[in-house]
Amino acid sequence: xxxTKKDLISQLQKDILLWEGFTPPAAxxxxxxxxxxxxxxxxxxxxxxxxxxxxxxxxxETAAATGGFTAGLLAALMQHGGACLWISTSRRLFPPxxxxxxxxxxxxxxxxxxxxxxxxxxxxxxxxxxxLAAVIGEVRxxxxxQSRRLQLAVESxxxxxxxxRNDPRKxxxxxxxxxxxxxxxxxxxxxxxxxxxxPRWQVDLLRVRNGNPGSWQLEWTNGGFTPVTETAKVVTxxxxxxx
Amino acid sequence: xxxxxxxxxxRHLTTDWLTLxxxxxxxxxxxxxxxxxxRMVITSANILAEAGGITAGMxxxxxxxxxxxxxxxxxxxGQADKLxxxxxxxxxxxxxxxxxxxPGGLLLDVSGCAHLWGGERGYxxxxxxxxxxxxxxxxxxMADTVGTAWAVARFGRTKPIIEPGKQVDALLLLPxxxxxxxxxxxxxxxxxxxxxxxxxxxxxxxxxxRRFGQELLLRLDQALGNEEEPIQLLxxxxxxxxxxxxxxxxxxxxxxxxxxxxxxxxxCLRLQGEGMGVRTAILKGYRVDGHLIQAAIGTNRxxxxxxxxxxxxxxxxxxxxxxxxxxxxxxxAPKVExxxxxxxxxxxxxxCGLEDLSLAELLDRxxxxxxxxxxxxxxxxxxxxxxxxxxxxxxxKEKPATKWRxxxxxxxxxxxxxxxxxVTALIPDYPPMLFIYKDKVHHVKKADGPERIEREWWLEQxxxxxxxxxxxxxxxxxxxxxxxxxxxxxxxxWFIHGFFA
Numbered sequence: 147x148x149x150t151k152k153d154l155i156s157q158l159q160k161d162i163l164l165w166e167g168f169t170p171p172a173a174x175x176x177x178x179x180x181x182x183x184x185x186x187x188x189x190x191x192x193x194x195x196x197x198x199x200x201x202x203x204x205x206x207e208t209a210a211a212t213g214g215f216t217a218g219l220l221a222a223l224m225q226h227g228g229a230c231l232w233i234s235t236s237r238r239l240f241p242p243x244x245x246x247x248x249x250x251x252x253x254x255x256x257x258x259x260x261x262x263x264x265x266x267x268x269x270x271x272x273x274x275x276x277x278l279a280a281v282i283g284e285v286r287x288x289x290x291x292q293s294r295r296l297q298l299a300v301e302s303x304x305x306x307x308x309x310x311r312n313d314p315r316k317x318x319x320x321x322x323x324x325x326x327x328x329x330x331x332x333x334x335x336x337x338x339x340x341x342x343x344x345p346r347w348q349v350d351l352l353r354v355r356n357g358n359p360g361s362w363q364l365e366w367t368n369g370g371f372t373p374v375t376e377t378a379k380v381v382t383x384x385x386x387x388x389x
Numbered sequence: 390x391x392x393x394x395x396x397x398x399x400r401h402l403t404t405d406w407l408t409l410x411x412x413x414x415x416x417x418x419x420x421x422x423x424x425x426x427x428r429m430v431i432t433s434a435n436i437l438a439e440a441g442g443i444t445a446g447m448x449x450x451x452x453x454x455x456x457x458x459x460x461x462x463x464x465x466x467g468q469a470d471k472l473x474x475x476x477x478x479x480x481x482x483x484x485x486x487x488x489x490x491x492p493g494g495l496l497l498d499v500s501g502c503a504h505l506w507g508g509e510r511g512y513x514x515x516x517x518x519x520x521x522x523x524x525x526x527x528x529x530x531m532a533d534t535v536g537t538a539w540a541v542a543r544f545g546r547t548k549p550i551i552e553p554g555k556q557v558d559a560l561l562l563l564p565x566x567x568x569x570x571x572x573x574x575x576x577x578x579x580x581x582x583x584x585x586x587x588x589x590x591x592x593x594x595x596x597x598x599r600r601f602g603q604e605l606l607l608r609l610d611q612a613l614g615n616e617e618e619p620i621q622l623l624x625x626x627x628x629x630x631x632x633x634x635x636x637x638x639x640x641x642x643x644x645x646x647x648x649x650x651x652x653x654x655x656x657c658l659r660l661q662g663e664g665m666g667v668r669t670a671i672l673k674g675y676r677v678d679g680h681l682i683q684a685a686i687g688t689n690r691x692x693x694x695x696x697x698x699x700x701x702x703x704x705x706x707x708x709x710x711x712x713x714x715x716x717x718x719x720x721x722a723p724k725v726e727x728x729x730x731x732x733x734x735x736x737x738x739x740x741c742g743l744e745d746l747s748l749a750e751l752l753d754r755x756x757x758x759x760x761x762x763x764x765x766x767x768x769x770x771x772x773x774x775x776x777x778x779x780x781x782x783x784x785x786k787e788k789p790a791t792k793w794r795x796x797x798x799x800x801x802x803x804x805x806x807x808x809x810x811x812v813t814a815l816i817p818d819y820p821p822m823l824f825i826y827k828d829k830v831h832h833v834k835k836a837d838g839p840e841r842i843e844r845e846w847w848l849e850q851x852x853x854x855x856x857x858x859x860x861x862x863x864x865x866x867x868x869x870x871x872x873x874x875x876x877x878x879x880x881x882x883w884f885i886h887g888f889f890a
Contacts, residue, residue: 206802206888207865213801214890229748240803240887241767241779245793247890252782252789256765257755268755275751330890332834332864341837342798342860345890366890 163189163356179222182373184349184364188324189356195223196304198296200322202311202352206238209312211330211347213239216308217247218366220280223306224249228279231272233257233265234310235284248369266292273299273307282308286315293320325353331363331374346374391553395484395497395513396538397520397529399476402493403469404435407462409524419460422449432464436526469493476525477623479679482634482717483516488620494542496535496620503531509550532556535620536612540567556613561587568608574601629665629722631655638677638714642706645674645715649702650695652720657693666691666728672702674715682709686757689749689785691726697750701757749785769793773842775803775886797840798858800868800887807884810869814883817875820857824869826885831861839871858889866890 179185179193188194201216203209224230230253232239237258241251257268262285269283273296288309300307309322317325327350333343346365353359363374399405403421408414418438422429429449441456449461469492477487477495483506486498499512506512513531520527530541532551541551541559544567551559560567563586565578578601583589589597590609598606610616631652639645649672660666668691673683684705692698756764767779768789778794812821820836838857844850852873860866866889871882 207863207867210801210866210888210890217801217890229745238802238804240775240800242769242793243799243801243803243890245795246799251779251793252766252768254766255752256767257759258763258765259759264759268759271754272751275747277745277747330864330866332860332862333866335835340835342835342858342866342889345866346864347890 166356179219180370181364182371184351184360184362184371184373187351187354187357187360193219194323195306196300197323198293198300198307198309198321200309200311200320200325202314202317202325202327204313208327208329209238209310211345212310212326212328213243214247214345214366215326215328215347215349215364216282216310217244217249218371219308220244220282221248221369224253224279226279228253228277230254230279231257231268231281233259233268233272233281233283235259235262235265237284247366262286266296269307270295270299273305274303275305276303278303278305280306280308282310284310284312286312288318288320290319290321293322297321323355324351324357326350327352333365392498392500392533393503393509393531393553394533394535394538395499395516395529395531396490396535396542397480397495397497397516397527398542399473399493399495400526400528401433401435401439402472402525403433403465405525406468406472408435414460417458417460418443418456419462420449420452421464422461423464423466429461431461474623475679476520478675478681480516481624482675483512485624485626485630485632486620487623489623490539494539496538498620499531513550532559534612534614535618536569536608537614539569540612543567557590560612561585561590565589568605568612570605570608574605577601627721627723629656629660629667629725631720633718633720635716635718638711638716639674639718640711640714645706645709645711645718646699646703648715648718649706649720650699652718653695653698653702656720656722657695657698660693660722660725660728664728665725666693667698667722668724668726669722670698670702671721671723672705672709673719673721674709674711675717675719676711676715677713680712682711682715684709686753687761688753689756691728692750693728697753700750701753704754704757752785772845774845775799775842777845777848798837798889800866801890802888803868804886807870807886809881810883810885812869812883814871814875818855820859821869821883824859824867824883824885826867831865831867833859834862835860856886 181193185191185193201212203212220230232254237256241254244251244254259265259268265283265285266288269281272278272281296307329348331346331348333346335341335343344365344367346363349362349364351359365372365374404419418435418441420431420434420438420443422431431443431445431447431449431452433445434443438456438459443452443456453459453461473489473495477489480487480495480497484497484499484502488496490496503509503512506515509531513529517527517529528542530538530545530549532538532541533553533556537551537556537559540563541549544563565583565586566575568586594606607616611618633648633652639648667688669685669687671683671685673681675681684702686701686705752764766782766785768782768787769791770778770780771791772778811825813823814821818839820833820838823830823832836857836859839855841853841855843853854870854872856868856870858866859869867885868887868889869883869885872884873882876882
C-alpha cells in the first residue's frame with residue numbers, strides 16, 4: 147500500500163516538474179555542466195539551463211570567486227560556439243582571466259550602461275535573443291516584477307541567464323530558479339608546497355526551486371570542477387628566512 | 390529627359406523678412422544700411438522706400454533727405470544668405486534639387502516634378518502664391534535653362550513659363566543685363582547702343598568674342614541651352630534616398646510608423662535588387678512650421694531587412710516631435726555596403742556564434758538605445774602590462790591576431806586603477822606578511838611571485854611592477870604589486886590591483 151502511494155507521489159512530482167518546464171534529460175545525452183555531486187540537488191539531477199540563476203556576491207572577493215565559478219559554467223555552456231553577453235554598470239571583470247576557465251574572451255561581448263534600469267532592459271532584450279549561450283547581468287537590486295520579466299523572456303528563448311547581485315541591499319523573492327553564494331576557500335597544494343593552489347570555493351546553494359539546497363566545496367582543476375572531499379585545513383606558511 | 394528649371398527672385402528679401410518679424414514696420418519706409426568707407430550705404434530698401442525713389446547703393450544721409458520719415462536699420466551680415474538657405478530648404482517640398490542663387494534668388498531643378506501639381510502652370514503658381522502668402526515679394530519663371538529662367542524671372546514682362554525650346558524668343562526683347570554679365574561688359578554694350586539682346590544676337594560669334602570677351606558668349610550659350618550649367622545643390626541628393634510626401638500633415642506616432650515602414654519597404658526593395666545593405670540611415674521629417682526633425686540609426690552589419698530596420702527606427706520614434714504635423718518624410722542611406730549573403734542553415738548548431746544574424750540585430754538594437762560606444766569586445770594585444778594586454782575589437786568579425794596568453798595567472802577582477810595599500814614587508818623581494826586594504830587587515834598565508842612586469846620604455850617612463858598573488862587567512866586571493874624596487878618607504882610603494890577567483 148505504502149509502496150503504491152510512494153509511486154503515485156513520485157509520478158505526480160514528475161508530472162509537476164514537466165508542467166513547470168523541467169524536461170527530463172534525453173536518453174544518451176549527458177548535458178551536465180560537470181558540477182559533479184552538486185547536480186543531484188537540481189530537479190531531475192540536471193543543472194537547469196534556459197532559466198535564470200542568481201548569485202550573491204557581497205564583497206569584491208566573493209565577486210571574484212563568483213566570476214570564476216560563472217566562467218567555469220560558461221565554459222560548458224559556450225562549448226558549442228555560442229556567444230555570451232556581460233552587462234554591467236561598473237565592470238571589473240578582466241577578460242584575459244577567462245582563459246583560465248576555458249572561455250575564449252573574444253566571444254564575450256561586454257555592454258556597459260550607466261544605470262541599473264538599463265542593465266535590466268538590455269538583459270531582457272538579450273535574453274529574448276535565441277541562441278545566445280548565456281547572458282550575465284550585474285545588478286544590485288531587482289524586484290520580483292523585474293525578475294518575472296526576465297523569466298518570461300527566457301521561457302521562450304531558452305537562454306541561460308546569470309544575475310550577479312553585487313553588494314545587494316535586500317534579498318527579496320525572485321523568480322530565479324536557484325540562488326547561489328560562492329565564497330573563496332583557502333587553496334591547498336599537494337605535499338604542502340609553497341605558493342597559491344587551484345581556486346577553491348565554498349558553493350552554497352541557498353535556494354533552488356524543486357531541488358535540495360546544500361553546500362559543497364569545489365575546486366577548479368585541469369579545466370573542470372572537482373569536488374573537494376577532505377575539509378580544507380589552514381596550513382601555515384613555512385617560516386622563511388632572509389638570505 | 391528634358392530639363393526644366395524654375396528661378397525664383399525675392400525682390401525685397403531682407404526687408405520682407407523684417408516686416409514679418411516686426412509687423413509694425415509694414416506702413417513705414419525703411420532701409421538696411423551698412424558702413425562702407427565710413428559712409429552708411431543702403432543695401433536694400435522696402436517697397437515703400439523704393440516708391441519714394443530710394444535704391445540700393447545710395448548714401449543713407451541722402452535717402453533721409455528724400456524721405457524724411459525713413460528708418461535706417463543696420464544690415465545683419467550674412468542674413469540674406471541664411472534666409473535663402475532656409476527658404477530653399479522649405480522649397481524641397483517641390484523639388485529635391487535646390488540651389489541658392491545669390492543675390493536674392495533660388496534655383497529649382499524641377500525636371501519631372503510639375504505634373505504632380507497638375508502641370509507647369511499650376512506648379513509655378515503654387516510655389517509663387519505660397520511664398521507670397523507667407524509675405525515674400527517673389528517672382529518666378531520656368532524655362533529649359535537656368536539662364537533663361539533667371540532672365541525671365543527678373544526682366545520678363547509677359548509670361549513666366551517659357552515652353553521647351555523657346556528660349557530665343559523669350560530672350561530677344563530682354564536687356565543685356567538679363568544675361569548675368571559683368572558691369573564692364575554691360576557698360577560697353579550700352580555705349581554701343583545694344584539695348585536688347587535681339588540687337589546683338591545675330592552678330593557673328595568671332596566678332597562678339599573679339600569685342601566683349603568669352604564671357605558674353607558663354608552666358609548666351611548657357612541661356613540658350615547650348616552649354617551645360619552646373620548648379621550647386623543646397624542638399625546634395627544621397628544616392629539612396631526615398632521620399633514620401635503626405636497628403637495631410639502627420640501628427641501621430643502611428644502615422645510616423647506607417648511612413649517609416651513605407652519608406653523602408655521602398656528602399657529595401659531597391660537595395661535587395663542591388664545586393665546592398667544599410668549601415669547608416671537617416672529619417673528626416675519636414676514639419677509644417679518649417680523645422681526639420683531627424684533620427685539616425687546605425688547597424689553593425691549591412692542589412693536590407695525591413696523588419697529589423699523598422700525595429701531600430703521604432704526606438705527613435707518617441708524622440709521625434711511632429712508638433713503641428715510632418716508634411717514630407719525622406720529616408721536617406723548615406724552608408725551602404727554589400728550584404729554578405731547569409732547561408733541558409735539547414736541544421737542549425739546549438740547556440741549562435743558571433744557571426745549570427747540575430748546577435749548582430751540584437752546589438753544594433755542595443756547600440757541605438759544605449760550608444761554603440763558602450764558595447765565592447767576585446768582582443769588580446771601583445772603587451773605584458775595588464776592595462777594594455779587587451780584592446781577593443783573594431784567589429785564583430787575581427788579575429789584575434791595573436792593568441793590569448795595563458796601562462797601567467799591573471800585576476801578575475803581587475804581594478805581600473807590600482808589602489809594603495811598599507812603593508813608590512815620585512816624581507817626584500819618577498820611577499821608582504823600582511824596588508825591593510827580598506828581598513829581591514831589581511832594576513833598573507835600563501836603567496837606566489839614576484840612576477841616582474843616592466844613598463845615599455847618606448848611608450849612611457851616609470852617604475853616597474855613586481856606582482857604577487859597572495860592568499861589571506863580566509864582564502865581570499867589578491868593581486869598585489871610593489872612599484873619599483875624594495876625601498877625603505879613601503880607606504881607609497883604597494884598597491885592592490887585585482888582579485889583572483
